[in-house]
Amino acid sequence: MFSTYELKQLAEKVVPKKYLRVLGQYTLRATSPIYTGNQVQCPCCKHRFRQFASYGHVKRDNALCRWCLSLERHRGLWLYIHEKTDLLTKKQKILHFAPEHQFQALFKAHENIDYLSADLDMPTAMVQMDITNITLEDNSFDVIICNHVLEHVPDDRKAMSELYRVLKPGGWAILQTPMSDRAETVEDLTLSPEQRIEAFGQDDHVRTYGMDKKDRLASVGFKVELNTYLYDLPQDIINYYGIMREDIWIGWKL
Secondary structure: OOOHHHHHHHHOOOOOHHHHHHHHHHHHHHHHHHHOOOOEEOOOOOOEEOOOEEEOOOOEEEEEOOOOOOOHHHHHHHHHHHHHOOOOOOOEEEEEEOOOHHHHHHHHOOOOEEEEEEEOOOOOOOEEOEOOEOOOOOOOEEEEEEOOOHHHOOOHHHHHHHHHHHEEEEEEEEOOOOEOOOOOOEEOOOOOHHHHHHHHOOOOOOEEEOOOHHHHHHHOOOEEEEEOHHHHOOHHHHHHHOOOOOOEEEEEOO
């Protein structure tokens, strides 16, 4: 029997990308009544289930929301934004790369936010733009959200430099990526898609960051903060919302 992740991999071969998320969402929603319950709740869509769906090349149990398709990283970031930032209350300009639909809908609904989403390929983004060649003016944005993007980008230092350039002095960026506990980042731009799955967990990843990610970000100007909000949450909250403990990487432009 195919896992949710394996079905996604198969669907990507035959379904145009702009329809794939919608197809997956409604397919999973159709099965959601089977899993009705109160053991877990997605903070993004507020739906409750007995458990979330499993997901990933290396299967992670209780990972994927059966209604809005949020993963652990989305639900954790959702809580952080609501509980620990002023994004939803302060007037500010936000740039969002590879926009997750949950967050794009959230930000568009708030009148205090001047919002722009961008991506090179994603059809739901408001503008088509290469993160290594951002065609926007210097010092334009108060906040940038770049959640699990840099691991896809061959020239990640160029992308980091461009993000820093368009951030206003005093602004900050959320710069999440998959992480390992290694000191050094492991990357290989020569691998085939099949080899990337084995090396990095997805066929479109080109690296897994180590703790030297901090040095990479600092090299283009960012002052890096590792926010421990998700580590500080009680275990019952972690379990109920199906999130993982990880640092939230914040890059400041001082």
